[in-house]
Amino acid sequence: MPSEQVTDEELMERVKAGDEQAFTLLIARYERPLLTFLSRFIGDSHLARDLYQEVFLRVYLKAKEYTPVRKFSAWLYRIAINLCIDELRRRKSAAAFDWDSLLRGHPPDAPEAMRETGDPFWQVERRELQTKIQQAVSGLPSDHRLIFLLKYYQGFSYEEIGELLQCPVGTVKSRVHTALVRLKSALSGYRVPEHGR
Amino acid sequence: MDCKRIRGQLPHYILEELPPWEALAVEEHLEQCPECHREWQLFQHTTRILDAWEAVTPPPDLTERLLARIASAKLHESPGWMGYLRGRTSTGKALWAVIWGVIAAGASFLIVEQNVSHEHLAPPILLLCLVLWAGAYIGLFRLTFSDPVAASRKARGGTIWPHLSRSAPSLLLAMGMMVLGSFAFPLLGVATLQDLTMLVKASVSGVPDKMVYAAFGTMSALIAFLLAGVLLGRSLPVGPPAHGLLAVCLFLIAIAPELLILCVPLTLGMYVSLLSGAAAGALAGGALGRWMVVKLAHG
Secondary structure: OHHOOHHHHHHHHHHOOOOOHHHHHHHHHHHHHHHHHHHHHHHHHHHHHHHHHHHHHHHHHHHHHHHOOOHHHHHHHHHHHHHHHHHHHHHHHOOOOOHHHHHOOOOOOOOOHHHHOOHHHHHHHHHHHHHHHHHHHHOOOHHHHHHHHHHHOOOOOOHHHHHOOOOHHHHHHHHHHHHHHHHHHOOOOOOOOEEEE | OOOHHHHHHHHHHOOOOHHHHHHHHHHHHHHHHHHHHHHHHHHHHHHHHOOOOOOOOOOOOHHHHHHHHHHHHHHHHOOOHHHHHHHOHHHHHHHHHHHHHHHHHHHHHHOHHHOOOOHHHHHHHHHHHHHHHHHHHHHHHHOOOOOOHHHHHHHOOOOOOOOHHHHHHHHHHHHHHHHHHHOOOOOOOOOHHHHHHHHHHHHOOOHHHHHHHHHHHHHHHHHHHHHHHHOOOOOOOOOHHHHHHHHHEEEEEHHHHHHHHOOOOHHHHHHHHHHHHHHHHHHHHHHHHHHHHHHHHHO
């Protein structure tokens, strides 16, 4: 059976049985979306890489605890969210975390794709836009940011997010609504640069 | 349908999360209301920008590093209760150590039984001896199995001091228990080791008393804890029988100062110097043992 046809849950069953190739397939499936999610939520690509490793390490070590009753992606993101929340708490308790100063002092790393060659003006505009989007999203309260990222970029439904975060669906909808309204306001002055002008 | 309500639904409409009939109502309203239509366009503009947010490209070696980390973690993976019984975990090893330590101490006691007054064989004393000696051994294991490799990663420098400070509580606990345990064996080794003690006493005569006792206490404790630190280190596999042998050796080394106390009339100053020397030796020996384990683990 081609690997694309095997579900995540089936792969996890194989991981539980000690199949390391199945685990590598799962990593390949979630590497980019999970790393992107962590980077966007935390706002620090280097820390996101550390967290990414920690997430998959936990997946591996806790594989036996996984039951296919639950979607693998939900289980994976639950682990990721817990680690992110711990990290944010640690930063907050260290009184060293301030989104504004973080963004002023250390702009988020540009995605590697932007380091491609091309029209330099377009590249600059593109890079600026990426930074602005990260700043706008980072400016959201952490619970709004989390729910919005899960909904908008990770493709979870309202119900799935409610189940994932153990909160009412109404609250999820309300957070997404508020986040989108705030982002509309924060990003209204920007536009997507057109390539090849 | 009023504008306020429609605008409240626009984010969900944009995200295609409205039921079909509500979406239809919103579309009809947008065709008739220029202001709401303008608002909808702003949301569309926002989603276009949000869609332009590029995904992160993983570094090429990310998976490789992850798999290496997992391979490393597997070495310390929890093996379940069978693993504990087999001594595959630090707790399991400590359990075996305690069992063998108790057996060894009990055997030592029985071996010298003929030379010891029967009043010292009372069950409560025997029990106390075993408990205290087991405590000392656990203390040693807390020291040696508290992940010296991870400690060295934090310390980075590879110097002894971080290990010394980190291991001080366990060492002091072990030392305290060991001293108490040794006192609980007041005559255990006297008969068998009296000659050795007298030999030591004779060999050091001529040197100021307090220094002799301090040096003797330091050396004996240092050797005991150094052996423990090195031989019981996590990266060096030591089977259960070796724990028994080690327990006897460490015990005999560790009770040497107390044997001296029993054999030689001591003043308070000598007594203090002996015990403080033993404590210092324990700290240095334990830290040195840990340091050597770390060095060995890192190649």
